[in-house]
Amino acid sequence: AxxxxxxQPEMSVQEAETVTLSCTYDTSESDxxxxxxxxxxxxxxxxxxxxxxxxxxxxxxxxxxxxxxxxAKSFSLKISDSQLGDAAMYFCASxxxxxxxxxxxxxxxxxxx
Amino acid sequence: KAGVTQTxxxxxxxxxxxxxxxxxxxxxxxxxxxxQQTPGQGLQFLFxxxxxxxxxxxxxPGRFSGRQFSNSRSEMNVSTLELGDSALYLCASNTGVVGTxxxxxxxxxxxxxxx
Numbered sequence: 001a002x003x004x005x006x007x008q009p010e011m012s013v014q015e016a017e018t019v020t021l022s023c024t025y026d027t028s029e030s031d032x033x034x035x036x037x038x039x040x041x042x043x044x045x046x047x048x049x050x051x052x053x054x055x056x057x058x059x060x061x062x063x064x065x066x067x068x069x070x071x072a073k074s075f076s077l078k079i080s081d082s083q084l085g086d087a088a089m090y091f092c093a094s095x096x097x098x099x100x101x102x103x104x105x106x107x108x109x110x111x112x113x
Numbered sequence: 114k115a116g117v118t119q120t121x122x123x124x125x126x127x128x129x130x131x132x133x134x135x136x137x138x139x140x141x142x143x144x145x146x147x148x149q150q151t152p153g154q155g156l157q158f159l160f161x162x163x164x165x166x167x168x169x170x171x172x173x174p175g176r177f178s179g180r181q182f183s184n185s186r187s188e189m190n191v192s193t194l195e196l197g198d199s200a201l202y203l204c205a206s207n208t209g210v211v212g213t214x215x216x217x218x219x220x221x222x223x224x225x226x227x228x
Contacts, residue, residue, distance in 0.1 A: 035216070043201060045219035091156065098169050099144055099207060101217060103156040 002027045002094050006104035013082045014112050020067075021077045021107050023092030032096045034068070036077045039106070040088040048090070051075065079109075087111045115140065117206050117220035125226045131192040134223045136204030138185050144168070144209025145187035146217060147179060150201040159202075162187050163209045191225075199227045 003026045013019035025034065036048040051059045051068050058066050063080045079086055092104040118137045126132050138145050146169075147159040158171040162181035181187045185206075191198055201222045207215035 037219075042221070043224075044221045045203060045205075047216055047218070050216055095217075099146055099161050099209065099215075099217065100158045100169050100171070101146070101148070101156075101205075102158070105155045 002029070002032070002096060002102040004092050004094055004102050004104040006092055006107050008107050009105070010108045010110070012110045012112060013079070013086075015082055015084060017082055018078060018080045019082055019109065021079070021090055021092075021109065023075045023077070023104055025073050025075060025092070025094050027073075027094060027096060029096035032094055034066075034075045035093045035095070035101070036064070036066070036075075037091045037093060037103075038086075038088045039091065045091075049077065082111050084111050084113060117204060117218055119202075119204050119220040119223050121223060122221065123224045123226075125228065126194050127228050128194055128196060130194050131190065132194060132225060134189045134191075134202055134204075134225070136187045136189070136206075136220060138187070138204075138206030139218055142206035142208055142218075143185050144207050144215075145181060145185065146205045146207075147187070147189050148203045148205065149173075150203060150222070151199075156203070159189070168209075194227045196227050198225065200225060 005024045032053045034051045038046045067076045089106045091106045093101045120135045144163045146161040161169040165181045176192045179189045203222045204220045205217035207217045
């Protein structure tokens with residue numbers, strides 16, 4: 001079984017600054033994958049970044065990067081140079097041997113102009 | 114490539130009725146998963162279909178069912194609707210190849226309101 005915990009319900013960041021969203025997880029599987037999804041007001045779930053647990057190198061996608069601490073079971077998302085379009089709900093998720101995604105409760109990120 | 118499509122986008126039903134939601138995956142994707150999103154419970158996995166067979170199932174009552182067609186399109190059915198079934202239903206697809214973990218790509222969702 002997998003569990004994903006996002007303990008911060010809301011965060012706010014000034015435009016152009018950096019923000020880090022926290023996530024912890026627990027799993028009994030040795031091979032698993034971690035994701036951050038973004039859900040804007042349109043409700044369309046958009047993949048932000050993906051991390052394979054067997055890879056030690058942290059994934060990066062343009063302004064988005066993760067800090068993957070496998071021993072601590074921590075998977076935080078860093079957004080650099082925040083933009084107004086980054087305002088959305090962000091979900092941390094994990095999946096193991098099957099395709100089932102287990103999601104955290106999400107965090108609402110607001111960006112101040 | 115066209116993305117995942119879901120129809121209808123919005124539905125209003127009354128208690129006791131049944132409803133069918135449709136999902137067309139990305140071309141070439143053979144796995145379709147369904148999720149229910151509510152403010153109280155968050156995102157919960159309903160089931161996954163691959164090659165017309167249910168491959169995984171979440172913890173939902175039997176009123177929730179699904180099927181997949183030979184072209185990989187999937188339908189989800191909810192019978193005897195209850196007020197608590199009001200939710201955003203999201204469909205996601207991936208290649209579903211055994212032994213790999215593909216990223217799931219989501220559709221825009223169907224917003225179901227039960228009155």
